[in-house]
Amino acid sequence: xxAAAPLILSLPLLAQTNSTPTQxxxxxxxxxxxxxxTPAPAKAxxxxxVTALDAPDARDGAFTILSFEKLSAYDYFVTEIPSLxxxxxxxxxxxxxxxxxxxxxxxxxxxxSGFVRPLRTQNRxxxxxxxxxxxxxxCFGSRAQMNHFVRVKLKGGGxxxxxxxxxxxxxxxxxxxxxxxxxxxxIYSMDAEKVVPQQEDPTGL
Numbered sequence: 001x002x003a004a005a006p007l008i009l010s011l012p013l014l015a016q017t018n019s020t021p022t023q024x025x026x027x028x029x030x031x032x033x034x035x036x037x038t039p040a041p042a043k044a045x046x047x048x049x050v051t052a053l054d055a056p057d058a059r060d061g062a063f064t065i066l067s068f069e070k071l072s073a074y075d076y077f078v079t080e081i082p083s084l085x086x087x088x089x090x091x092x093x094x095x096x097x098x099x100x101x102x103x104x105x106x107x108x109x110x111x112x113s114g115f116v117r118p119l120r121t122q123n124r125x126x127x128x129x130x131x132x133x134x135x136x137x138x139c140f141g142s143r144a145q146m147n148h149f150v151r152v153k154l155k156g157g158g159x160x161x162x163x164x165x166x167x168x169x170x171x172x173x174x175x176x177x178x179x180x181x182x183x184x185x186x187i188y189s190m191d192a193e194k195v196v197p198q199q200e201d202p203t204g205l
Contacts, residue, residue: 125158
């Protein structure tokens with residue numbers, strides 16, 4: 001019997017070492033830690049383009065300066081589909097739409113800068129051309145996206161396209177799908193009053 005006494009006497013000592021008496025209603029244990037706040041999702045790549053659509057415009061005298069950053073700040077893809085009149089012939093169509101922020105420029109006097117790809121000349125002067133956002137599509141022949149160019153007709157003569165620099169076109173802009181027969185040819189066109197060469201970056205980027 002005497003051998004068991006030390007073990008019996010040691011039990012209260014162990015209890016005192018590992019825990020303390022608690023009063024009724026007392027909260028025991030460690031508080032539950034709060035989970036870290038969920039980080040805000042990263043901004044989507046399209047956020048920058050949406051911001052570009054709503055960005056304020058500068059002025060160039062009587063004209064609104066309109067950049068290709070804004071004109072191309074949305075998706076407008078075209079696909080080839082069979083013609084309704086001649087099924088063996090393919091025509092261009094798009095299922096995308098032009099945003100209302102861009103439609104608001106229809107009929108406005110604007111100034112746009114870009115690279116020139118001549119379409120029609122008279123006496124060696126360019127009278128009709130595509131004003132393009134990217135120099136690559138201007139010079140290397142790849143197809144530009146429909147909202148990456150403006151089809152321009154210059155009133156009262158033409159200009160020499162010889163300088164390898166951007167050009168600034170000022171005039172009245174038309175916004176909307178334009179067709180030749182069933183073929184979608186452009187969504188931007190301009191009746192230009194003046195076209196002049198310039199040195200600065202035309203993209204607005």
